[in-house]
């Protein structure tokens with residue numbers, strides 16, 4: 001049975017920074033309150049031309065470059081996102097088209113902020129089954145477009161960005177060792193985007209009532225999160241046959257410093273075992289774990305052979321954890337220049353459209 005290794009990683013965040021002081025100018029809040037209750041100092045906010053697909057594509061190209069893999073080598077693209085660009089087509093297909101990943105299947109996965117862990121686990125299982133060899137998992141968000149900027153309970157928390165991992169098959173033991181996934185739909189009302197789906201399609205009333213914005217019961221979500229972070233970490237470690245002390249770092253979903261601190265206390269682990277960057281990005285939902293992982297690798301906190309735990313929770317309710325032995329790129333004789341694939345992806349996309357147009361003429365579907 002092949003093993004599923006994490007061989008590439010990349011992130012992309014929009015340039016504009018919104019500080020707590022910037023927020024205090026638009027809602028009744030202040031820097032001290034936000035820092036003390038959440039640990040957040042600033043977050044990135046998408047520009048007009050930043051979308052989950054554009055941020056996700058940039059993160060993916062960086063991940064492919066680290067893995068030394070061409071987009072056309074990909075068999076599968078899973079895009080975990082809480083802010084898809086459309087109900088359909090999937091944001092994963094937009095990324096597939098941008099990359100020119102012409103051989104890949106692509107779909108979106110909606111498990112809110114736990115989505116990246118679910119997606120990694122799905123990619124690993126597809127690889128272990130022998131069905132595929134190379135997968136791309138992307139977590140990408142523009143939450144700022146669904147935030148009510150007059151609601152101080154939620155607008156202080158969220159930010160935009162993307163992260164991506166390449167997962168590859170190898171006979172070498174290691175890589176993704178275990179994962180656990182959980183859900184409890186009875187808590188679906190605690191964190192929700194009520195309208196815009198098929199239950200409450202957009203109407204003048206849904207817009208007037210502000211039902212296209214994130215609704216959250218902060219205290220209840222906080223209570224739920226502090227319970228499941230430690231328990232799912234322990235469960236995934238048991239499944240991998242590892243002890244807490246075997247773990248070099250824990251990379252948690254970045255929602256609130258106090259939630260991470262509670263998890264550290266629950267696990268009786270020092271807080272410096274956790275990777276924390278919520279202060280600079282806020283909660284970027286599915287993107288928070290890969291962004292934290294990329295920064296940890298680039299700062300030398302994660303090295304090949306290290307045992308790493310990813311743990312998260314989110315709307316649904318969903319939660320889960322995944323244990324991996326960090327791998328790094330697989331040995332390869334060739335050097336792929338991923339830089340040129342952004343342009344090549346565009347060219348391929350235009351060629352496909354022209355091909356469809358000509359086919360339409362030949363089959364008489366166009367006037």
Ligand SMILES: CC(C)(COP(=O)(O)OP(=O)(O)OC[C@H]1O[C@@H](n2cnc3c(N)ncnc32)[C@H](O)[C@@H]1OP(=O)(O)O)[C@@H](O)C(=O)NCCC(=O)NCCS
Pocket residue numbers: 028029030033034037038113152153156157191216218219221222225255256283313314315
């Ligand atoms: C949202 C959250 C930061 C609020 O912190 P909290 O300590 O629970 O604060 P509370 O909601 O109890 O509010 C305490 C007080 O601060 C006020 N307050 C709320 N937001 C505020 C803000 N941005 N600035 C200033 N005061 C604020 C409240 O109105 C309340 O005032 P009151 O006591 O006079 O009613 C916290 O509950 C949280 O992080 N929850 C989890 C959210 C989360 O992770 N969501 C994403 C999941 S993926």
